[in-house]
Amino acid sequence: xxxxxxxxLLAWFRKHARALPWxxxxxxxxxxxxxxxxxxxxxxxxLPYYQSxxxxxxxxxxxxxxxETEALHAWQGLGYxxxxxxLHTTAKIIVDRHRGQFPKSIEQMQLFxxxxxxxxxxxxxxxxxxxxxxxxxxxxRVLSRLFELKLxxxxxxxRNKIWRHAAALVPRKSAAIYNSALLxxxxxxxxxxxxxxxICPVKKFCRxxxxxxxxxxxxxxxxxxxxxxxAFVARDDKIxxxxxxxxxxxxxxxxxxxxxxxKPSSSRRPVYGAVFPFTHHLITLRVxxxxxxxxxxxxxxxxxxxxxxxIPIPSPHRRAILDLLP
Numbered sequence: 001x002x003x004x005x006x007x008x009l010l011a012w013f014r015k016h017a018r019a020l021p022w023x024x025x026x027x028x029x030x031x032x033x034x035x036x037x038x039x040x041x042x043x044x045x046x047l048p049y050y051q052s053x054x055x056x057x058x059x060x061x062x063x064x065x066x067x068e069t070e071a072l073h074a075w076q077g078l079g080y081x082x083x084x085x086x087l088h089t090t091a092k093i094i095v096d097r098h099r100g101q102f103p104k105s106i107e108q109m110q111l112f113x114x115x116x117x118x119x120x121x122x123x124x125x126x127x128x129x130x131x132x133x134x135x136x137x138x139x140x141r142v143l144s145r146l147f148e149l150k151l152x153x154x155x156x157x158x159r160n161k162i163w164r165h166a167a168a169l170v171p172r173k174s175a176a177i178y179n180s181a182l183l184x185x186x187x188x189x190x191x192x193x194x195x196x197x198x199i200c201p202v203k204k205f206c207r208x209x210x211x212x213x214x215x216x217x218x219x220x221x222x223x224x225x226x227x228x229x230x231a232f233v234a235r236d237d238k239i240x241x242x243x244x245x246x247x248x249x250x251x252x253x254x255x256x257x258x259x260x261x262x263k264p265s266s267s268r269r270p271v272y273g274a275v276f277p278f279t280h281h282l283i284t285l286r287v288x289x290x291x292x293x294x295x296x297x298x299x300x301x302x303x304x305x306x307x308x309x310x311i312p313i314p315s316p317h318r319r320a321i322l323d324l325l326p
Contacts, residue, residue, distance in 0.1 A: 002169055005205045006178060012201035013181035016188060018043075021050060023180065028102035028127035029059055035122045036083050036114065038136075043187070049078055060100050063091035072250050072312035079315070081248060086114030104128050117163075122179075131175040133166030135159075138186025139179075143169075144215035145190060148207040153215040223282040230254035230285065230317070232271060232324050235292040239308070239321065243299040247278070251312040254287060254320065255300060272323055276316045287320050 017023075020043070022034035033053060037046045056074050057063040063071065068088050075084035090112040094102060102123065103109060109120040117135075124130040135143070140153050143165045151158035171178050189196045195211045197203055208214055232254060233240035241252040272287040303311065305325065313321070 005169070005202050006171055008201045008204075009181045009185065010177065013177070013184060016184065017180065018184055018187065021047070022126075026127050026129070026176075028123055030054065031127045032102065032119075032123050033087070035119050035126075036087055037078065039083060039119070040080060041078060045078070049075070057091075060091045060094045060102070063088060064095040068250050069312060073310070076251070076312050076318070077315050081251065081314075083114060085250065086112070089113050090115070102127070104130075106130075106132070125175045125179050129174070129176045131170055131172050133163060133170045134179050134183075135163055135166050136183075138190075139166065139182050141192065141215055142182060142186045142190045145195075145208040145211045146202070146206050148209070148214070150216060152218045154217050158216070221280060223277065223280055225282050225284070227284045227286065229257040229270075230287050230320075231257055231290040232287050232320070233290045233292055234325075235302075237305050238302045239305065239325075240292070240295075240300055241303055241311075241313075242297065243301075244314075245299075248314045251314055252301075252303070253314060253317045255297070257288065272320045274316060274319065283316075285316055285320065287324065289324070 020034075022030050034046070034050055037050055037053075053074055057066060057071075066088065068085060071084045071088040072081060075081060078084075093112065094100060104124065106120040106124050109115050109123060110117070121132045121134045122136075125132050125134060140162050143149070143162050144153055147165050149158065149161060149165070151161055153159060153162055169178075169182075185200070185202070189200050190211070193212065197206075197211060200206070230253065231240070240255060242255040244251050244253045268288060270286040271289045272285075274285045276283055276285065308318075308321065
């Protein structure tokens with residue numbers, strides 16, 4: 001059954017494979033960058049960032065030579081900025097300790113910050129053609145339907161079960177092509193909503209009676225709502241920004257009111273407002289216009305407007321700045 005399923009899947013893949021730039025070669029650096037970018041981010045959003053990143057940092061050495069600020073600037077707009085910090089840190093480790101060569105051992109790969117089981121298996125299979133299963137959103141959905149897995153795939157038992165199913169199907173040779181085919185099947189046919197079962201090449205092997213009801217997931221906690229107040233302070237052709245810590249460490253943001261001592265009057269209204277999600281939070285950003293004042297915070301700096309394109313600013317704050325600039 002497994003051999004026939006794979007043959008049908010690969011025959012379909014030869015006709016319908018997506019033309020993705022990281023499939024052009026087996027360069028572990030390019031594959032690693034693409035896999036990290038694709039974590040919780042759709043392919044369409046990743047494509048322009050991937051090409052831009054490679055122009056700026058074409059290899060491990062180039063990324064290791066760059067500063068963290070440069071890496072964050074190249075990443076801005078993709079979100080989950082810890083991914084960029086981890087890429088930068090890992091590149092330095094690879095250059096310093098591995099002579100610029102990405103290790104082939106998945107155990108060694110998982111010692112790098114931000115590299116978990118999926119990323120290690122993906123680099124191992126796509127860069128080094130190792131016969132390893134991969135489980136991410138698309139393949140988990142396909143496998144949960146093929147085997148009608150009722151366990152929540154985000155539970156420990158569900159994750160273990162889906163990885164076992166994936167391991168049982170992966171071939172001993174040409175695993176990279178097979179895993180790419182499984183990914184594309186999930187992206188193009190076995191969709192989260194309204195799966196195209198009528199054109200599925202492996203429909204004969206699918207046990208799911210109601211595919212749209214799978215995969216099962218545990219109930220998500222309700223997003224916590226937060227209100228964050230920031231100041232817009234400008235003079236001449238300059239704007240005041242503050243070096244962020246914690247959430248956007250290494251980036252520049254509008255000065256937080258509660259940390260800077262600014263106290264907007266309760267009768268004043270914000271000049272800008274927006275709502276954006278961040279992990280398990282829904283954040284309301286409110287920006288108040290303030291008069292220039294003497295700096296009393298070492299983490300604040302005046303930037304000329306023409307400098308803004310060259311420094312890392314998180315997207316919600318950049319949108320606010322662009323909206324408020326004359």
